[in-house]
Amino acid sequence: xxxxxxxxxATDNRQLSHPSESELVDExxxxxxxYGPCTLRTDTLGNRDWWAHNSVETADDTILPGGxxxxxxxxxxxxxxxxxxxxxxxxxxxxxxKLIDVFTESDQPLEIRRIxxxxxxxxxxxxxxxxxxxxxxxx
Numbered sequence: 690x691x692x693x694x695x696x697x698x699a700t701d702n703r704q705l706s707h708p709s710e711s712e713l714v715d716e717x718x719x720x721x722x723x724y725g726p727c728t729l730r731t732d733t734l735g736n737r738d739w740w741a742h743n744s745v746e747t748a749d750d751t752i753l754p755g756g757x758x759x760x761x762x763x764x765x766x767x768x769x770x771x772x773x774x775x776x777x778x779x780x781x782x783x784x785x786x787k788l789i790d791v792f793t794e795s796d797q798p799l800e801i802r803r804i805x806x807x808x809x810x811x812x813x814x815x816x817x818x819x820x821x822x823x824x825x826x827x828x
Contacts (some may be wrong), residue, residue: 690705690710690713690714690715690744690745690784691744691745691746691784691785691787691788691791692746692784692787693714693727693740693741693744694737694740694741694744695776696711696714696727696740696744696784697711697726697730697736697740698732700731701782702779702780703784704780705726705727705780706787708816710724711725711727711728712727712728714740714743715727715728715736715759717743719776724752724769727740732797741811744757745788746762746787746788746791750772756761761795762792762794762797763795763797764797764798765805768800768824768827769771769797769798769799769800770799770800770801770802770803770824771785771788771799771800771801772802772804772811772817772820772821772824773785773801773802773803773804774804774807774808774809774810774811774814774817775803775804775805775806776805776806776807776808777807778807781809786824789801802820802824804816804817804820
């Protein structure tokens, strides 16, 4: 999940679906119910720091002076592919695009397949499964 600070605190279409997705953010901290800081949108400096450090687009980053992060999103000799369901929720597609943007800014070659008839579950889309099979079996 990208932009966890925004995803946990926003009240527009950039937030995570509460509580089902936000519980996944809270779980590593030991919150196994709907009472974690992301689900409850508890805005503290400590929560913001944790979310920023663990957000997928910044998790591998080196923290530079001033709190600026510099991530590594270029992987030579590695194929990076995304399969996106166009019928998935706007929020899911928004956060996927944020990660795609980070890879693009790092000049990482990407393959992005957008499946028009697919929602979130690739297991319910033969076209999505075919795309996954093709990605995994291409040389």
